[in-house]
Amino acid sequence: MKTLRQVIVLTLAAATVCTxxxxxxxxxxxxxxxxxxxxxxxxxxHPSLDNCRTGFIDGLMSExxxxxxxLNIEFKSAQGDSAMNTQIAQSFSNGKDLVCGIATPxxxxxxxxxxxxxxxxxxxxxxxxxxxKLAVSETEAMKGVSGISDRLPVDAQLKLIRxxxxxxxxxxxxxxxSEANSISTLETYKSLASQYGFEIVEKGITKQAExxxxxxSLLNGVDCVSNMTDNTVVAALSVLLEKADAKKIPVFGSEExxxxxxxxxxxxxxxxxxxxxxxxxxxxxxxGQDVSTLPYETIKESKITLNTAKAAALGITVPDSxxxxxxxxx
Numbered sequence: 594m595k596t597l598r599q600v601i602v603l604t605l606a607a608a609t610v611c612t613x614x615x616x617x618x619x620x621x622x623x624x625x626x627x628x629x630x631x632x633x634x635x636x637x638x639h640p641s642l643d644n645c646r647t648g649f650i651d652g653l654m655s656e657x658x659x660x661x662x663x664l665n666i667e668f669k670s671a672q673g674d675s676a677m678n679t680q681i682a683q684s685f686s687n688g689k690d691l692v693c694g695i696a697t698p699x700x701x702x703x704x705x706x707x708x709x710x711x712x713x714x715x716x717x718x719x720x721x722x723x724x725x726k727l728a729v730s731e732t733e734a735m736k737g738v739s740g741i742s743d744r745l746p747v748d749a750q751l752k753l754i755r756x757x758x759x760x761x762x763x764x765x766x767x768x769x770x771s772e773a774n775s776i777s778t779l780e781t782y783k784s785l786a787s788q789y790g791f792e793i794v795e796k797g798i799t800k801q802a803e804x805x806x807x808x809x810s811l812l813n814g815v816d817c818v819s820n821m822t823d824n825t826v827v828a829a830l831s832v833l834l835e836k837a838d839a840k841k842i843p844v845f846g847s848e849e850x851x852x853x854x855x856x857x858x859x860x861x862x863x864x865x866x867x868x869x870x871x872x873x874x875x876x877x878x879x880x881g882q883d884v885s886t887l888p889y890e891t892i893k894e895s896k897i898t899l900n901t902a903k904a905a906a907l908g909i910t911v912p913d914s915x916x917x918x919x920x921x922x923x
Contacts, residue, residue, distance in 0.1 A: 621834065629658065629879050630665045632685035632834060635695035637648050637824040638671045640850035643716050644864035645695045647779070651865070651908050652872020657881060671699060673801065673828060682706040687857040691875055693717060693740075695868075697725045700740065707903050708737030713884040716740030716864045717871040720774035722889045732888050739887040741871040743822060745847055746780045749860035750819060751789045752899060754845055757858060757904075758817055758911050765815035767807060767826045767833065772795040775823040782819070804829040818844045820851060830854060843907050852898040854921050857907060858915070859898050867892050896920060 615795035633649065635642045646828060650666065658664045667685075671678035676696070682702035685692045692707050693715045694700030700716035708714055718742055722728035729736055753813060754764065766782060778793060786793045798813040804826070811818070818837060820826065826833070834855040837844045846856030848864055870892060878884045898918035904911050911919075 608798050610633055614785075617716070619912060626663055629690045630688060631667070632689045632692040632703075633666055633695065633877070634671060634678070634685065634692075634699045636671050636678055636699040637696060637828050638670050639824070639827050639830075640826070640837030640854070641848055641864045642695050644850065645868035648865040648868020648870075649693060649717060649872040650868075652874075653870035654872075655869070656873055656880075658876055663834065665739055678702050679706075684709055686712065691715065693871065693875060695806060696826070697727075697854075699771065700727055700738075701725060704735075704738050704916075711737070712844045713878045714738040715871055715875045715878070715884070717868055718743045718822065719889075720744050721777035724773045724777045727822045728889050730888075731785070734885050734888050737851065737887045738873065738923045739889050741863055741867055742889055742891040743864070743867055744783075744891050745778055745821065745862070746860055747778065748785055749895055749897075750847070751782075751785055752847065753858060753860040753915065754791070754817060754819065755789045756841065756915050757909055761791070761816035763794050763817075764810040765794045765796065765817045765818040766821065766825050767796050767798065767804075767818070768797055768821060769825040771855065772823055772825070775821055778821050778840075792840055793890050796822075798825065801825050801829050804832045805836075808833050812836060812840055812842055815842065817842060820844055820846050820856060822847050827851070830856075832914060838906075841907055843903075843909060846898075849920075849922075850897070852900045855900070855903060857900050857903045857909065858919070860895055861898065862892055862895055866894065898922060 665697050669681045681705050687714050691713045692703045695717045696701040697719045700719055700898040703714045704761055783793050794815050796807045798807045843857040846852045846859035848861035852859050897919040899921045901921050
C-alpha cells in the first residue's frame with residue numbers, strides 16, 4: 594500500500610492544547626474555547642480542486658472559524674489513488690468534528706467511513722449528488738451528509754461553443770467511465786446538443802494512462818472538445834491540449850483555471866466561490882445544525898472566461914457578444 598502523502602496541517606497558536614479526544618484554546622479571561630477539528634481530503638491535485646479547498650477555508654473564516662483561533666484543519670490528498678482515498682477517509686473516522694470531501698470519490702469514501710460514526714460529512718464539487726448516492730433528492734438530504742454541487746451549466750457552454758464556432762458539428766468529450774458525475778453530465782450534453790445543432794462524440798477511459806490513445810482517437814472525428822470536471826481527465830489536461838493544439842482543434846474548458854491553462858474559453862463555475870459556499874454550510878453544522886436537515890445546494894453563478902491568445906492562435910474570430918461578456922485571460 595502506498596504511504597500517505599505528507600499531511601498539511603494548519604497549526605494552531607502556541608496556547609492551543611490538544612489531546613486524542615479534545616482540543617481547546619486558551620482565552621484571555623482564563624477559560625477555554627473549543628477548537629473544532631476538521632479533516633479535508635481531495636481526490637486529485639489540480640487547480641480547480643485546490644480552489645475549492647481555498648474557498649472552503651475562506652467560507653469557514655467568514656463565519657468565525659479560523660485556524661489558530663478555534664479551528665484545526667488537517668488536509669490530505671489522495672493524488673488520484675483509490676486505495677489511498679479509502680485510507681485517508683478511514684484515518685479521518687476518529688477524532689474529527691466534521692470532514693469535507695472535495696470531488697465525488699473523496700466525498701463517497703468519507704461518507705462510507707465517517708457518517709456511521711456520526712461525523713458530519715460535507716461534500717464539495719460533486720456534480721450529481723443523487724447519482725453519487727450522497728443525497729436522496731434535490732430537496733432531501735441523506736443522513737449525515739450534505740454539501741455543494743458543481744453541476745455544470747451545459748446549456749450555456751453549448752451556446753458559447755456555437756457562438757464561437759458557427760460551422761462546428763461534432764463536439765468531443767472525454768470522461769472516466771467510473772465517475773458517476775461525468776456520466777451524468779455527459780447525458781446532459783447529449784440531451785441538449787441537438788438544440789444547438791451538435792452531435793456529441795464520446796470517449797471513455799478507466800485510468801489516466803489511457804489518455805494519450807483516447808485523445809488521438811477522439812480528435813480524429815471532432816471539430817472541438819468540451820472538457821468537463823472529470824478528475825482523471827483534468828489531471829491530464831496538458832495531454833489533451835498538446836495534441837489538440839497540434840491539430841488546431843479548440844478545447845473548451847469547464848471553469849477559469851482550465852482556460853488559464855490553455856483551453857480557449859468556458860462558460861463555467863468559480864471554484865473558489867463553490868468552496869466558500871461549502872465552508873459556510875460547514876459552519877452551520879459546527880454551530881449546531883444537523884447536516885441531515887440541509888439539502889445540498891448548487892452554485893448558481895457561472896461566468897464566461899476567454900483565452901484571447903489561444904483564440905488568436907487557433908484562428909477563431911471571437912464575436913462581440915462573447916468578448917463583451919467574457920473575463921479575458923492571456
